[in-house]
Structures are given as C-alpha cells and as structure tokens.
Amino acid sequence: MKVLSTNIGQPTSFSWKGKIEETGIFKYPVDEPIYIGATQVDKDTITDHKHHGGIFKACYLFSASQYPFWQKHYPSLSWDWGMFGENITIDSMPEKDLLIGSVYTLGSAIVQITIPREPCYKLGIRFKDQEVIKAFVDHGHPGTYVKVLQEG
Numbered sequence: 001m002k003v004l005s006t007n008i009g010q011p012t013s014f015s016w017k018g019k020i021e022e023t024g025i026f027k028y029p030v031d032e033p034i035y036i037g038a039t040q041v042d043k044d045t046i047t048d049h050k051h052h053g054g055i056f057k058a059c060y061l062f063s064a065s066q067y068p069f070w071q072k073h074y075p076s077l078s079w080d081w082g083m084f085g086e087n088i089t090i091d092s093m094p095e096k097d098l099l100i101g102s103v104y105t106l107g108s109a110i111v112q113i114t115i116p117r118e119p120c121y122k123l124g125i126r127f128k129d130q131e132v133i134k135a136f137v138d139h140g141h142p143g144t145y146v147k148v149l150q151e152g
Helices: 064-073 121-127 131-139
Strands: 003-009 012-016 019-023 027-029 059-063 088-090 103-106 109-116 144-150
Touching (some): 019 121, 059 064, 121 131
Parallel strands (some): 059 088
Antiparallel strands (some): 003 027, 059 144
16 A cells, blocks of 8 residues: 555534534645544544544545546546545555455554445535435445554
8 A cells, every 4th residue: 555645634614404514524635744643643623523533443544546436427526635535545445455454554653454434424515415425335445444553
C-alpha cells in the first residue's frame, strides 16, 4: 500500500430534514503527514463519536483505484482526494485481499484492518445525492477502518 494523500476535515454545517447538523466528511488533502492516534486522526473532525473514531475506527482508508468509477457517475462534482471521507487515500487497495486482523505500516504508524466502511446519509450530503449510498454498498469497494497498534 502506497499513501497518495492524507486528508483532514473541518466541521461543516448542513441542513437535514429541517435541522442544522455538522459533519466531518468533507475531507481535503493536506500538505503534511497526519498523526494517527489510538482513537482518531489528530486535527481531524469527528462529529458523531458513536459511529466514527474509537479503537476500531481510528482511521479510514480508501483506494484511489476506485475514484475513476465514481468520477464517471458523478462528473459534475469537484473531485479531490478525501472525497469519500477517507483520512488516507491509498494507491490501490483490493478489498478482496484485505483480511480483518491484517497489519500494515503507514509511515511510523502500525495499523490493523478492522471493518469495512458502512456509509450513512452524510456520504449522500457530500455527493449531493442520497442514491450514492446504495450504489456505494452495491459496488463492493468500501475501503476499511483500522485499529492503531502503534500511533504515528
């Protein structure tokens, strides 16, 4: 796995069903390495600690090789790494080869594969289309969350 981009999100407000909510899914590339802590990426925004962050979802990895598929289906969006809310964009990450418990080194951090990503309505907010959620699940390339064995 080669890291192509490290991505951080700032709190972003949006209207959902008549209420103002916040999300951290709007992640964008940063020019410096990120620090992967035991329960989240340093300086990243997590607004829903029930479903994001924590020991088994400290960092989210997504494969750059999946971007062309989605760019074809959503050509009007402004594309950059981090579009799927990932903290780290990997050059190629075939999910069929990832096993829960597998260990990888990312810079000075050591991470362990935990669970695939299950998207919520906030991915639909990012894509300006709630249909993307079903399409994302059906496509079968969700990326993965990791547990941090060694921060770095």
